[in-house]
Amino acid sequence: MRFESRVALSEPVGDEVRKTTCYMCACRCGIDVHLKDGKIRYIEGNRDHPVNRGVLCAKGSAGIMQHYSPARLRAPLLRTGPRGSGEFKEISWDEALKLAVEWLDPVRQADPKKLAFFTGRDQSQSLTGFWAQQFGTPNYAAHGGFCSVNMAAAGIMTIGGAFWEFGAPDWDRTKLFVMFGVAEDHDSNPIKMGIAKLKKRGARFVSVNPVRTGYSAVADNWIGIRPGTDGLLILSVVHELLKARRIDVDYLVRYSNAPWLVIDAPGEADHGLFARDGDGNALIYETVTEQVVPVGRQGARPSLSGRVQLPDGRHAVPSFTLLAEKYLDKQYAPEAVAESTGVSAETIRGLAAEIGRVAFDEAIVVDQPWTDMNGQRHDGFVGRPVSFHAMRGLSAHSNGFQTVRALHMLQVLIGAVDCPGGFRFEPPYPKPVAAHPSPHGKAEHFGSNKPLSGPHLGFPRGPEDLLVDEDGKPLRIDKAFSWDAPISAHGMMHMVIANAHAGDPYPIDVLFLYMANMAWNSSMNTAGVIKMLEDKDEATGEYRIPKIIYSDAYASEMVNYADLVLPDTTYLERHDCISLLDRPISEPDAVQDAIRWPVVKPDRDVRAFQTVLLDLGARLKLPGFVDHRGKALYEDYADYIVRHERRPGIGPLAGFRGSDGDRTGRGAINKDQLKRYIENGSFFSAHIPLEAQFYKHANRAYQDFAVKMGFFDTPQPVTFQLYQETLQKFRLSAEGVRAPLAPEAHRQRILDTFDPLPDWYQPFEEAAVSAGDFPYHAITQRPAAMYHSWGSMNAWLRQIHTKNVLYVPGQICDAQGLVDGDWAWVISHHGRIKVPVARMEALNANTMWTWNAIGKRGGAWALDRDAPEAQKGFLMNHLIHELLPPRGDGLRWSNSDPVTGQAAWYDLRVRIEKAEPGAVSEPHFADAERPGQPPTVPAELRYGQEWAK
Amino acid sequence: MHPASSIILFTTLSGLGYGLAAMLGLGLLDPALVSTKIAHVLAILLIAGGLLASTLHLGNPQRAWRALSQWRSSWLSREGVMAVATFMPLLASAWASVFHDMRLPITGLIGAAMCGVTVYCTAMIYASLRAIQAWNTPLTPACYLLFSLAGGLVLAASFATLGEGLSKWIALAGTVALAAAWGVKWAWWKRLRTMSPISTPASATGLGAIGTVRLFERPHVNENYLTREMGYKVARKHAAKLSLLATAAGGVLPCLFLSIAALSGTWMAATLCTLAVAGFALGMLVERWLFFAEARHAVMNYYGG
């Protein structure tokens, strides 16, 4: 008997395919959404999409369950009970928006800084930032301050681009790939696809990570480093490479500031700064003419060593001399760092040798003539096929900025930035600091009823650009761009609630949050933050943070702490724009952006937040949102995406511009633009000509291309800043020799940490607590199948991570008598948690870890109160404080990188003690009520049963 | 393996039923006696009850009839076919006894043989499963058959005490069968508790060459069908105690009672034999519980069990 007759083999998948962009994480893959009977039948990767080429991760495929989750909010909510009670009434959008205007308008009239507008993991910062700027508050930022600002700032300040979202390894050509501290990252699918390519070609993949899971599990070599010591490892590799003369001198001379002369005049206001001519051009020493000349002179042969006399009689040395002297010191010898890093000297040597061997002995050439910015022709692109990638394992430490700088320096030393086989920039990067704004928010930048005079975020060029008053006191609510964290280029979201609660530097009236679960997994010291949100002024009976407006799409923990909740749509129900003005999806070879569009209609009274923001802008009559008669300029976000122009001809989307849709980058508004995107699979891709694909920082063809595309109005080549002058300016302020002077309390810290050359210092928490009391490190990792807190309401994803355990090295288990299933107290200087433990061997011996953000508050996310996420699951956040332990002088520093303000999540130090067996992890919070009028939660799901044959 | 009560009941009841039916078929009891008639009915009720219990664990019992179709390859199907077929001779024998006070010798013999085959098929459902090494031995059908025989004899003895009186032969046969059954069962246990697993995490993953393989994370945190069905584990100490209890209740006591009963007066014998039946039934339930609970499924190599 034959059976095929029983199986319908050729059923169409659905009735229709709609192509849009995934939003289950920030990777932004292209998806084909198959619809059947108006419901989502199947979501698969878009094969034509340049980001994911057809593949999809677990979260992406689970979009169905995300979209239909019972945790979706259903209507605007107005709080009726106390904060946290979950008592709300559903109100109409008109009421909600009126109320918001009632709260916001007076703030704008009186004192716009009393609005703090902070957005989380969204991808519409070009709109939200613009809105905040037009509102006039200096208090705006997105979540980058607790996320990845160390990556971004160190990258941009060193090489003009960053690992984080602005570049990628040359997966097709690299022969040695070294990855530092990455579990998942934003480039989630591309990294996996890339690793597969490496493996197929037999390239070596080294992972430096205390934990050997995920990518590290498949790495050819795993270096189980002790957290917070990567800087030492990298500098030791640099030491070895210098000693072995394995550096690309030609590359250094051409593309970096290695030859730039550094003034050697201790005690003077410009000691350690670059010697410059009258036009501000840095000077070099020309060896043929034996003269000091400005950089960029045709045919100059700069010197990299020696001490020269400047025209003004003072002395200077090429910055490379300082660099080489510093790292050749034996404090960076492998033997010297082996103990601190937990990596054997032999392994460090082996790593350095491999890097040097592959970079130089296996160099490649792409035969494509090109011209550099000096007009010099080159026969081809020389490739040093060693590439690196790094993320929060480096960045989430208080020494992360310097560590990431060290890694970029290593790349430059071997000539492996934007070359074939190396790390490659993704347009619109590279972009020198000079092409970034400096931050706005000084007193003269804002005022009643007027827009902020420029963008909030950017790069201070020196202490003079700080947003502080005459006394050096911070002007922003998060204290970004203050002496606390001068180059906090992404703001410091993790400090907002604590500062607003303390009224330090000033109290605020309205806290407006979008898409950030601040009452749970995105805060340090979660219990403390909850208290601050609930805390009332005893005198007035008012909440210390008087009004909280929050936009979320789901019943997260944060929703119950808002006074007014603006329910967002899901990602399949709205327009979105992944813009070159923001964090685009470009590839090294192509300029790319993308959209989302409503592939299904909302079945609830929800609105896309961006549309709501535009509406609010119009109601508040913010310039840029209304015309001269006060009429709204944009109907909705879709309309804005098409018609908004930042500069003439430059709007949110680069593709299909011009009235006929045939212009790219710059061009007139095309009213059919979204239609063209949709037809094209919801993305746009413009190939970079081969001649412009490498050495973009110094490639004439690329720079012209970038201008044509509208990234810049004039070419913006980048000279790699191995020696960072801006940092030295802060040191001079701290030394008291250069104005503005650093306040006394900050001086030592700046001197210790703002080395203009990449440096390593002990992470602050480790330095502040006793190694005897808190001998171990505790870190978290992102699970591939969960996106922060969003995954738990997803019926499919939550089965993979229904609860988390703490993984403890076998040695510690043996010492403490812990076996799988036991419970333990984990104790930090700030708090203690009681958690279930499990043994692990493939782990740094001093480190314990757990999956991030699995623990949930009972009742949140439409989960049952007794859901394992809430009973056994736990957050590491309870152990982490936003401040460091008090010092002798009673001062408490923020638990952040001193340069960028990046939250130092992974500096955490703990001890562990066996606990009595438990059923519930601790701390345990009162259950959250479900906000609004929630639908009943099904006891069983049979998704797709109606289609079963 | 999860000791599902439906299956424990099924194998226990049907084992007893077939044993008794076989003894009746062999003509151990006088067909004209009321007690024998009751025995016939009881045998059929036990079998039917067992079969009914077995359908309780089906996901779609309404289609159970389909299970008769695959006798060429499936022991479960064979068991089903045999069970249905065996009803014919058993019903005929019962009919003859209940309504006509007579015994159908050929039918009885055929019935008895078919009872044996059915029990063998039941046992082979388990014994044929390589994935469950504990069961995958000829000792399994041997146990099932001997237990069925012993159960049949103990029941027959008991009915004899209610009717014609217990013959020494039945008592003796019962005692021997009990001893043999438990003897083989102990051999089965010994094998179970001393065998080295043919499949290990190393062979399940093929990674044994790299080192010692240990489950680190389950694929899904909560239990799934497989871990609920196959992940049951009983502590060794516990299992050892339970096997002693089973042997005492289902073997030693019935033997003792049968022997004493054979030598004592009617009422005394009846009481003792009833106790022997009760002990045996209890022993069987425990034995069957252990049969499942102690068996480790190869799939647990993937689940850290």
Add this chain to the structure above:
Amino acid sequence: MTLLPSAPPPKKLGLVIDLDVCVGCHACVISCKEWNTGGYGSALSDQDPYGADVTGTFLNRIHTFEIVPEGGEIVGEAGDARIVHFPKSCLHCDDAPCVTVCPTGASYKREEDGIVLVDEDKCIGCGLCAWSCAYGAREMDLAAGVMKKCTLCVDRIYNETLAEVDRVPSCVRTCPANARHYGDLSDPGSNVSILVAERGGFDLMPEQGTRPVNKYLPPRPRDRLADKAMPLAENSDGAKGFFAWLDGVLDRI
């Protein structure tokens, strides 16, 4: 028919799974669930989906193993203890016990390509096939009461409404790390057979006598970075020597 095909199938379609690159991302798990819950047979249900005892039917799962080299150093930075992510779905065995034990004929192996399927209309949900499978590749759907298993996406691989390139299993198409390969393992020239030959593909639990069609590729052998350490060139005299060398290089540029 629960008898296995008498002649070896002309094709042996199956998967080859590369343990050297599987990063344990569970993409294939969810993609499989998603495809199959609206596709072949009844939905893959989830019980208590938002509650304490959430559980559901999946046809493909990723297990994670830790392997500690015997006699080796085991801990942390020095050692070689490692994690291997281990995907597992039906192996479409040649000698599939799950087929022969099935009393109803619901379970069968296709003659033309060797795919093992369950005809849900015939399945009584006795669970015996799941007991017989050493690999845990069958799961009873608690809502439907029928046995579910990997179909090798039979409703994709022959689906003429899909573009040719998409006629591969959902899990294969989605795997970001390219750890899953699909093809005809009876054809020595097929992509999968070549992988198996080149990489030493192996069977899971050969001792079970099931002769699985699916094969696993072992992690590639690794070498130690420490063994790469090379004596450094000209490393004798510190910064001074270095700058002398540097000047020499600059002269040559």
